[in-house]
Amino acid sequence: MLNIILCGAPGCGKGTQSALLVDKYTLKHLSTGDLLRSEIESKSEVGILADSYISKGNLVPDEMIIEILLKKIDTMAIDAAGFILDGFPRTVGQAEALNKAFEERKNKISFLIDIQVEKKELITRLLKRGETSGRSDDNLDTIKKRLQIYDTKTAPVNDYYKALGKYHAIDGLGEIEEIFGRISIIIDAEMNK
Numbered sequence: 236m237l238n239i240i241l242c243g244a245p246g247c248g249k250g251t252q253s254a255l256l257v258d259k260y261t262l263k264h265l266s267t268g269d270l271l272r273s274e275i276e277s278k279s280e281v282g283i284l285a286d287s288y289i290s291k292g293n294l295v296p297d298e299m300i301i302e303i304l305l306k307k308i309d310t311m312a313i314d315a316a317g318f319i320l321d322g323f324p325r326t327v328g329q330a331e332a333l334n335k336a337f338e339e340r341k342n343k344i345s346f347l348i349d350i351q352v353e354k355k356e357l358i359t360r361l362l363k364r365g366e367t368s369g370r371s372d373d374n375l376d377t378i379k380k381r382l383q384i385y386d387t388k389t390a391p392v393n394d395y396y397k398a399l400g401k402y403h404a405i406d407g408l409g410e411i412e413e414i415f416g417r418i419s420i421i422i423d424a425e426m427n428k
């Protein structure tokens with residue numbers, strides 16, 4: 236199985252690139268942000284709780300998101316060639332839980348791709364997205380908070396995969412197709428190893 240983590244700050248283009256990768260490599264896309272937003276939309280108990288974190292720009296607690304993700308993985312795994320994990324893991328605790336859960340399922344993470352985009356550009360993109368997304372977290376104060384949390388909580392996830400020899404970084408500035416090309420080069424090289 237090919238299990239790829241797409242990592243990068245909010246607004247780096249993980250969702251856009253995931254959609255293209257799913258088509259090219261017939262992988263299944265798992266976005267924890269999407270899973271949480273669908274819980275919020277259905278006004279489930281989990282969704283109401285998640286919303287209280289997300290709308291303030293905070294991460295939802297590790298135990299909560301791990302449970303949601305594993306449930307989803309187990310329902311999707313049967314006929315999957317692999318997964319694109321988008322927005323997970325976002326803390327080292329989540330990375331450790333993911334490792335353990337995959338080991339238990341006789342599976343493993345192949346590698347992580349870090350999409351790097353400078354802060355100023357991220358803020359511009361997220362404010363623009365906020366004009367149409369209707370997302371409660373796409374406003375300037377919350378964006379700044381999310382970027383700060385990315386630096387303190389999520390950036391260490393990159394180091395975790397670096398230590399495992401499973402880390403790749405790409406420049407996330409440029410045309411969508413160009414960035415997709417950069418990601419594809421890494422995946423093709425890894426597949427031919």
Ligand code: ADP
Pocket residue numbers: 244245246267268269271288289292293294295296297300321322323324325329372381
């Ligand atoms: P973005 O990458 O633009 O922040 P996402 O859709 O990936 O957007 O996530 C939106 C919000 O959902 C995050 O700010 C966070 O509050 C919550 N969230 C998503 N994934 C996780 C996760 N793995 N752990 C904790 N919270 C998460």
